[in-house]
Amino acid sequence: MSDEAARSQDSETVAAVVVAAGKGLRVGGDLPKQYRRVGGRAVLTRTLAALAQSPRIARIQPVIAPDAQDFYRECLADLEPAHRAKLAEPVPGGATRQQSVAAGLEGLARDGSPDLVLVHDAARPFVDDALIARAVAAGSRHGAAVPGIAVSDTIKLVEDIAPGIGRVHETPARENLRAVQTPQSFRFGLLLDAHRRAVAEGRDGFTDDGALAEWAGQPVVVFDGDARNRKITQAADLIEADRAFSGRAFSDNAPAISDGPMTTYVTRLGTGFDVHAFTEGDHVWLGGVKIPADRGVLAHSDGDVALHALTDALLGAIADGDIGTHFPPSDEKWRGAASDQFLAHACELVRARGGKIDHLDVTVLAEAPRIGAHREAIRARIAEVAGVPLSAVSIKATTTEKLGFVGRAEGLAAQAAATVRLPEVCAEIETEAETNERRS
Template sequence: MADQTTPFPTASPVHVAVVLVAAGRGARAMGIDDRGPPKQYRRIGGRPVITRTIEAFLAHPAVGSIVAVIHGDDRRLAEEAFAEVQGDHGRLLAPVVGGPTRQVSVRHGLEALFQQKPGLVLIHDAVRPFVTLETVDTAIHALDSCDAIVVGVPVVDTVKRVNAVGAIVDTVPRDGLWRAATPQGFRYDTILTAHRRAASEGRIDLTDDGAVAEWAGYSVHMVPCDEGNVKLTTPDDFANAEARLTAETFLRLPDVRVGIGYDIHSFEPGNAVVLGGVTIPHTHKLNGHSDSDAALHALTDAILGAIGDGDIGAHFSPTDPRWKGAKSEIFLADAVRRVKERGGIVAHCDVTIVAEAPKIGPHRDAMRAEIARICGVTIDRVGVKATTNEKIGSVGRKEGIAAVASATVRLPI
């Protein structure tokens, strides 16, 4: 960190920096048995929350730099999430590790920006991915006439105060009441001075940065933001976010296409087969150049068919030594990439595996999860079914396994 006696760098009014607060553990977002990542790294619409939040700020031309403050245990998660960011990575600085409270974490982020010489700084919760360009713009322009602002929404509901047993003791007048949100915006030197002073005096319990500025004696103004700038905290919040993204995406991508794929591989001596990205113990393995995952091969061809881009063999020749023994998720991920390059999404996948053995049922959900991960969709958008060939033909004689897949793709017109 910069020394507290170091003079402030000359501020540039056109440089707006952003501090993303992402050091929390997010326990309220998890179910009792949920051992998933902290909420800022959970996926909505197939992508990490923090990735979407970063992109929301990168979309604003006035934002010159972004620094995320992360938990020390989340370096790998942050690295993976940042790798998915679409946009100017040059404005995304290396993350810094936060402290035991939100206030300490923000101070670490502010200190990390010292050499960037920002004129203004916006401090934002990483788990508010739906912040709009209009809200960011409002916050920035409000700082033309204020040293400190907090975005929020006026309270319109009746507010009740209750006692320890839930009995109402007072109806609170709602005039002048706001629900505070983020971003909270400041002149950089103003909020850094306030944070440094609070730290030097042992005040590390202030709940947001507006409160830090107020405590330091600065006038803080409320400015409006839209109701959709929500913080993702509970499981219901995440479910609503998924629904919102799905609706927005589907409206944006009206060109609906369906592709079909088929693949079959014979057996050879071995002790396991790979299907749907899952290794299943068996008396044989499937013969082929790669790992011979018939399910993923069929699905790859289905996606390529939907966008009219050849087939798996056209992009990954079975005679190319690079793909000898390769995992088939490489092929499927490449097909998904080709959809994304056209501005589209994979909306749904369905795979039917035709096999006399091994039993597919016990591995069905593991396959669905793998396919969902590779395609960047939620698991409810993946179907995996299994059937036998009623002892007819080569599959019925247990000479191999076949798979049929369909994929629904949505593209812009």
């Protein structure tokens, strides 16, 4: 860059829009991820602080959900006064990211339009001044610029041909692909006009401002992003961020700020129960194993009481409803369905929150069929579906001494217990949500 261009850039005013209006619930629980704490401070607090510390940014326009004022005030309380001074009053976001960015731009325009605007995700707290400097330089020179990092995996363009199956349509050259990040940098008037035009033409759903600028006819360049500038999306991302900001980062280059406790795990116990009446048939499913019998069971799916009880136990351990919530019996899609997919889904939900399954215990209550000969096959199948060691699965069986519907051989039942460990950063969700409910 020439000296003249550098002087021109230095004289330009730069503002940032921070998009923090999303629900962000994929990490689990009811508290949006931008208000979850990593290293003792909310993700949004860390993002605002990272932007505010840059001498290049004069003003920051937060965009938050209309009902998030209390959470936002808590974030402000943890910011240094010099950083708070750069913040404009937050504006309410919309139903989509595009609507929220537009609201932020209009907020900046009301207070005096800057020359350049950076649009940044609240869930990217690792942004640093070097990346901000590259964003400002690229936006100033080209008018529209987005950070990107090289893609290390081979990418396939596919067309769906069946549920969960896609046919490869094209394999783009990996060297030409970039994974796009934020902050994205634009001439303010250019981006504001593009957003206003999109609203006027009824175009919504752009998840990236670079794409919106392209749609408006503006050439967009890609400058070097930063692999450390990762976005918090899943529970595992929260755990990694918590460790990084707590001073034990996975990368030597990640922030090391010791102002909060390390993540610890808490143990949760969930229980489940299921029952099915007998009907005509020649087999029953128990623990994913088909067992010959003189009768079958009446059920919408395959009627596997052992896997149904285990699924409910796991869902109970993470406080995520029950099997009927996730797989409604009113949905014909699940008629005759194999129950191992229900268990696999519950296990995936545990792991998506950074959890670990420690033990699965099932007791089958039935006069018949006898499961002794099938016990090890059932244990092995459950261990396979759940992705746990065989030693973590226990199967027992008992009768009810001729008492009740089981004793009268009218049906069979199962009760289960599941022990899981959840990161404290995930387990705290309910406590924080309850606190917010009391405040409201």
